[in-house]
Amino acid sequence: MADLAKPFDIVPADNGSEGTEEVFESPNKPYSWFRGVFFQATVVGFCAFTAPGLWNAMQSVGAGGQQTPYLVMAGNAVLFSLMTFTCLSGSIVINRIGLKFTLAFGTTGYALYSAALYQNNRYGTQWFIYLGSAACGITAGLFWAAEGAIMLTYPPPETRGRYLAYWLAYRNSGAILGGAINLAFNYSGKRLGKLNWRTYIVFVVLQCLGPAVAMLLSPPQKVQRRNGTNVKLLPRIPVAVELKATLKLLLRKEFLLLVPYFLYVTWSLPYIGSYMSLYFSVRSRALASLVTALAQVLATAIMGTFLDWKRLSLNQRARYGFLGMMVLSGGVWTWALVIQHKYTAHKPALDWVDSKFGEGWALYVFQQVEFALTYNYGYWLMGFLSKEPAEVVRYTSVCRAVEAAGQCVASGISSTSAPLVVSAGLIFAWWGIALPLGFFVVRQVGIVHVGAEGYIPETKSSKKTKEDTSSDVKA
Numbered sequence: 001m002a003d004l005a006k007p008f009d010i011v012p013a014d015n016g017s018e019g020t021e022e023v024f025e026s027p028n029k030p031y032s033w034f035r036g037v038f039f040q041a042t043v044v045g046f047c048a049f050t051a052p053g054l055w056n057a058m059q060s061v062g063a064g065g066q067q068t069p070y071l072v073m074a075g076n077a078v079l080f081s082l083m084t085f086t087c088l089s090g091s092i093v094i095n096r097i098g099l100k101f102t103l104a105f106g107t108t109g110y111a112l113y114s115a116a117l118y119q120n121n122r123y124g125t126q127w128f129i130y131l132g133s134a135a136c137g138i139t140a141g142l143f144w145a146a147e148g149a150i151m152l153t154y155p156p157p158e159t160r161g162r163y164l165a166y167w168l169a170y171r172n173s174g175a176i177l178g179g180a181i182n183l184a185f186n187y188s189g190k191r192l193g194k195l196n197w198r199t200y201i202v203f204v205v206l207q208c209l210g211p212a213v214a215m216l217l218s219p220p221q222k223v224q225r226r227n228g229t230n231v232k233l234l235p236r237i238p239v240a241v242e243l244k245a246t247l248k249l250l251l252r253k254e255f256l257l258l259v260p261y262f263l264y265v266t267w268s269l270p271y272i273g274s275y276m277s278l279y280f281s282v283r284s285r286a287l288a289s290l291v292t293a294l295a296q297v298l299a300t301a302i303m304g305t306f307l308d309w310k311r312l313s314l315n316q317r318a319r320y321g322f323l324g325m326m327v328l329s330g331g332v333w334t335w336a337l338v339i340q341h342k343y344t345a346h347k348p349a350l351d352w353v354d355s356k357f358g359e360g361w362a363l364y365v366f367q368q369v370e371f372a373l374t375y376n377y378g379y380w381l382m383g384f385l386s387k388e389p390a391e392v393v394r395y396t397s398v399c400r401a402v403e404a405a406g407q408c409v410a411s412g413i414s415s416t417s418a419p420l421v422v423s424a425g426l427i428f429a430w431w432g433i434a435l436p437l438g439f440f441v442v443r444q445v446g447i448v449h450v451g452a453e454g455y456i457p458e459t460k461s462s463k464k465t466k467e468d469t470s471s472d473v474k475a
Helices: 037-060 070-088 090-097 099-106 108-123 127-153 157-186 198-207 210-214 239-250 253-279 282-307 314-345 357-385 389-414 420-442 463-472
Strands: 010-012 234-236
Touching: 037 099, 037 108, 037 127, 037 157, 037 198, 037 210, 037 282, 070 090, 070 108, 070 127, 070 253, 070 389, 090 099, 090 127, 090 234, 090 239, 090 389, 099 108, 099 127, 099 210, 108 127, 108 198, 108 210, 127 157, 127 357, 127 389, 157 198, 157 282, 157 357, 234 389, 239 389, 253 282, 253 357, 253 389, 253 420, 282 314, 282 357, 314 357, 314 420, 357 389, 357 420, 389 420
Parallel strands: 010 234
Antiparallel strands: none
């Protein structure tokens, strides 16, 4: 039996080398559903449901459900500035305390954030917004790093796309439930305004379940895959060595080429939250939070199924998926610029009974779907950039840090009175930069970038084998 006094999901490394022997408990033990990948994905999914899922539900009604976006966006700028640093430290924290405890701790700040919105909504308290945002930023950065590392290492490569879609379905299910709660409490709100304060009480209660559920996660050495393979374990290495390895990864060509893409992925969220809060009635915003969540679940399920489709090679799936998704994104943001220019000239106050409601409200739904697709694809892509198990955690940490940094700047812009057309224009510019640079990396997935479980270290004895096999790797 493994020594439970040691971190659950790491093994000592021989001077930080990659050749550490992997020790698993009872490899011939009968399959247990509790140790299966599906159950582990369900645990992570439920945590995503209670934490970022319900957080997204509040943001999807626009500015956390408040009447105007400026205070909440200022708080979100604090949140994402702190998250940038905690995401970067995610691999170090995971290396010290393990995935389970990092995941559990990462869920704790979300309830404080919701409580702060409740206080502001009901009593006008402003300082708690900044405190709750800071607490959420510190913990959520670690949650992002841990959940991504688990979902990229626990499932085998051939089913990773579907498991990512399954996990993100839970995250979106949080938004579905949140949307239903929002609509139930706010169906009579025909004018611009804020959500009913009772909405937030339900959110706080549900988010308090996250840490307890996270403790059901199994450590990697106990996880059982249906195909009989083992999860690659993470070597325990000194903090200085881990930090050096993370900084070295930041300088890789493929990561630098993808920085605009990961900035683009979440840059839009503050803008679309402000867009919804400034132009649509309370009940229209509540309906949007429900409909967008359902649309996101469907869209990510289709994307995940395509990314695992065996009739196409891994390289074809990577290229076609990326190009199709980015063409859709370009169309959405062209549409957004047209609508935003119209709304800037004549500010509307739209309810679902108004004749001009559909064009602007439908745009919001497509913006949220576009975000879900780019977010899902980014995780899938990260899994194939890693050359060893530890790099999965590092890539997850640094990519999430880039996303948080972009969202921090975008939230800062949205906290001011800057015209929204400026934010929409910046998002379109990031799309134009991310498309060609991202494709330089994507076109080599399955050829050069084959993931930690498909990568063969470059040695004299393995060089020829790598050349023979890497050209047609399939996940």
